Amino acid sequence: MSSTSTKPVRVRYAPSPTGYLHIGGLRTALYNVFFAKRHGGTFLLRMEDTDQARLVPGAVESLIRTFATLGIVAAEGPYVENDVLSERGAYGPYTQSQRLDVYREHAELLITKGRAYRCFCSPETLDAMRAEAQAAGRPSRYDGRCRTLSKEEQEEKMTAGSHVIRMCVPPIGTISWIDQVRGEISFSAADIDDAVLVKTDGFPTYHLANVVDDHLMEISHVFRAEEWIPSTPKHVLLYQAFGWEPPLFGHLSWLLNADKTKLSKRQGDVAVENYLQRGYLPEALLNFVALLGWNPTADREIFSMDELASLFDISKVNSAGAVVNFEKLDWFNRHYLKALSSEEFARRAAPFLVAADILVPTGTDTWTARETQKTFSLAQLAGVVGLERERISALEELPKALAFAFAPLVHQAAMLCWKGMSAADTVARLEAVRAFLAEQGDVSSATLEAATKEWIAAKGWGNGEVLWPLRVALSGQEKSPGPFEMIAAFGKEESLHRVEAALHVLQK
């Protein structure tokens, strides 16, 4: 079998819309997108909703919106515009539940060709067959007893009850393919079951729907999770039965929990939308997920999507599973958070402060602090939120980290005193620095720090004696951003006001 294809590149991501977008699903989609971009091909989305029991309303829209937030847009398939779900592309419909006739037609075609047959066996019969095979150490597979039913027997049974359609696997030879990520994989045909193609409810199974759709949609490469390796020989056989050329397959390894089991909801957050909601930037999430199982270089971690796409090589993707290390996601997020302009950072931060009821939006790019009624322009907000930018891993930490900046402070006298200094001495230092600050012109100037330190030295004091109480006066906290950063962010009036409040507590 060939390991290259001359067909135009068309790849797809074909999820079952059963809820949220899983991190593993995102990676699969991403690799398909990269491959399409790299080879000038097309990426399309297809919904595999043939299991009626697992349908979740709204899942398709939610999936598409999440992709859109991440900048992933399929050229063909379902899309959402103005809250309306529609489809685009010349190979539709792209939703399997709307293609039932196509599958039925193809199943009948296979029966005509003698490559599929109707099976009337009951679930009980099948269970018994499985148990027996397992006990004997044989691969558990259907024994094919309905393959040879006469026309009369078939008609009789058809009127008597329901049936499924099975593919007919001749138990001879070997089925193999050159896997694009793993190399050659082969199976003995004797181990392959006569899989059900059409269920009693008339819906196709994955095997039939997937093969028919991939062929009809002219898919050139199928990149999917490794769970499909054992089914691939069935798919190969199906392509042969139809007389079609199969696409090239590439099976991606699992994303794993810390204990090396398949990444699951039980052991943490696996929904991409949750990370987005918690304030992980799309660019960080994308960069992080793309590098799980693959890195195009030996010494770089930060890449744009375009770089990744142009560097993508499916044969270089690791065949071993990758444990997802969320601490590294934090690192990526901190990196991208720092890379934002201060105004952009403020824009992305604002919704989190609003959601926490710290800020109330009062117009385009203006907000009011709920407790102090102080208003903020975008530039002012940028100054304040910038205070914690290098101390957080995700935007969700901002409300807690910045509470001190938007509310009146309650100072603690003991905390204000530097290393056992008396309250009286601390008052003296604070009063002096308050007076010094009051005389300064532009407190947001980068030179304020140097000027202040010079002034402290001239007084014969140590930096800590003055700067510690000043910083605690401004923040009300033991740990906080530096005093000069805060003064610049708060402005002179607010800063002096905070020092005043601290003095008041000390003099009580």
Place this chain on the structure above:
RNA sequence: GGCCUCAUCGUCUAGCCCGGUCUAGGACACUGCGUUCUCAGCGCAGGAACACCGGUUCGAAUCCGGUUGGGGCUACCA
């Protein structure tokens, strides 16, 4: 049980296909030092891996076989 698949620092990886340049490189995390009014950041330094056994070869992380361990499939779910 049967079939398939995987195996480099704690974790993600580079190297493996095309054996020597690998006393195995980078990143996250961790530890120490420095900067310093605190925290963070930043800078520097450090510990840390080729699962095991055998074969091929002058030479193996790299090729071959086996063992062990992990994972998947074994549904009228995908």
